[in-house]
Amino acid sequence: MTHTRYDLAREIKQSLERQFPGFEVSVVDDAKTSGSFVGIVGVRGPGEIGSGGVAASAPVLCALVTDVPETELNMLDWAGELANHMLGRVKLALGPRARSLRASSPVVLPHASMAFTSTDTLYLFELRNGDHHFIAWFDLDLGDADPNTCAEEDPDGLPGQIILFD
Amino acid sequence: MDATEERPVRVLVVDDSRTIRQQVRHALEDSGCELLEAADGVEGLDVIESTPDLGVVICDVNMPQMDGLQMLERVRDGGHDVPVVMLTTEGQPELIRQAKEFGARGWMVKPIAPEHLRKVVDKLATAAR
Secondary structure: OOOOHHHHHHHHHHHHHHHOOOOEEEEEOEEEEEEEEEEEEEEEOOOOEEEEEEEEOHHHHHHOOOOOOOOHHHHHHHHHHHHHHHHHHHHHHHHHHHOOOEEOOOEEEEEEEEEEEOOOOEEEEEEEEOOEEEEEEEEOOOOOOOOOOOOOOOOOOOEOOEEEOO | OOHHHHOOOEEEEEOOOHHHHHHHHHHHHOOOOEEEEEOOHHHHHHHHHHOOOOOEEEEOOOOOOOOHHHHHHHHHHOOOOOOEEEEEOOOOHHHHHHHHHOOOOEEEEOOOOHHHHHHHHHHHHHHHO
């Protein structure tokens, strides 16, 4: 059995819902954003290449981080780090299927206007919480990886936790 | 209480994200730590080699120039035994195993949980004294 587009979109959506509990997550076919801070992280593996990203306004980014003043430099940096966090959590949720993927350093864009259209490998999501909304996307092709292969670790058990070695 | 106990723990945070460095600083400064920062493994190695009384290092994995695991290996090759905790979005067992082999003392998956971070820094710094 191989991945269907529906399978992967559902798993990514569930991961986003766990990461952003106050937000309603929708799978969308098209999305536009203007004046956003954009963070993009590339991933690569032995036979895979892809990326994940986020496009959000400064107020939304501020609402998603604590202890960081709202400066342009901080918001740019946080957009990249948020993309990194999201991709990391999705990788954890996908378990062994995404194990070989390594992330790049984030690329960030200020005040960007972007338009997206979903494709066979590009998964688009809109996250909304009242007036706050942002776009997340994942361009991933996991090939023939078995979608029934579950994560070895509880993906919600790791973030924020510290494993201390003996 | 003697002078040694009163000295603040010097913590180095190595991360290419300035927001993560600020979050770590905010989490630890309130508990009396003195924070040093580096934006990649090369800078981190420089600080470690020039700061003999460093208490704990908190280090990202994916960074430009020199990643966290490469830095960790260089730190141990250089004979430094400062406790290092990896702080990253990565959670693959192979990377965690590699960090352990290179002498890391712990692995934390982002986002930062300030209370957990404070407890671990306190525990490692106390054990190292």
